[in-house]
Amino acid sequence: MQEGQLEKIVTELSALQPQYLKGTGKVTKVHLKSGKHLTIKCKPETVVTNIAGYLGTDLAALRKFCSHRLAAKNSLPLPMTPSLLLIPLRMIKPKFSNDRATGYVNLFSIEDLKEKKNGAIITLVGGNEVLCRQKLKTVKIHLVYARLIYREWQSHYINPYVKEADNNLYNTAKLDLIRKIMNS
Template sequence: MERIEDILEESIIAIIPIYDKGNGTNIITMENSHIEYKRVRTVLRRICNEYALHLSAFRRRYGKVINKRLGIPIVINEELILVPFKTRKPKFQNDGAYGYVNFHFVKDIVEDGRHTKLIMENGHEIQVLQRIHSVKRDFNNVKLILNENTKKNPMSYEFGQVATVDHIGRLYMEIMELKRMIKEMK
């Protein structure tokens, strides 16, 4: 397998299971396409390991937020949010059916009969074996997870965003608590 850190530098837009000389994975980036002769699950684990993240912990934590056990989006960082979609019918028992699409690189969602087509920022089209309402629901789940993430970690806001009265109030309380702690230390 190519060094995963090299692939991550290219901005991953999708991780799709394929049959090419056996069961493999197509990692689609903005610039290239990388064929790996590993299962999608293995590729995901390697990506998570690169960021020191635990895949099962993601699924447990965010599954509770969206009230699902399977098909949980994986938030690696702000630029890499992977949403699972059924992209093929497996031929054999342990072949995965689900691929992952980076939430930020989906340009358009198009109904394609009983299925859906995702148009990516680089022009790549990904056939999803799900109805359009199911795909849109999965994208809304990402928004719920991101909203929950910012609630649990208010410091995850980017600089330059508008601060609400609630944010300022929390900051004021934290500053006052720090001042109190400093006084006690003297």
């Protein structure tokens, strides 16, 4: 993935949707807030790892932070920046064992949720729609968890001197501030 492409993804990301392409295998369809799509020849998990690397975020520390706050281990929301919080949702039917069918939706890009027979349809900013293979009730629970994590993360992100603030989150906040200063 190129640096310019990654920067565009970080600023305009609405969703990362896994797909299977004939002759290629698993790819990621990136939905942008403008309504456009990008197709990247890697898994959504790899795109999330690349985004975290670009932002200077320690994914292991972030997952640990979220895990302790929610008392859960799987399907943890990932707050990356104040405008990017990725919610993992099952989006496709796995074709083989040990295949992750997880995609990610940005909490701040969700406009509407609709129930469908075998899941839910998430309408994104820009008019894109993403099919989720989980029930609407489950998607709403994930949204509640994401909002809870965002509040907790935001208090640490904005005020890193709060007791129990993780050094990695503090360093992420510093790096984000430095990047904003250099870009202006």
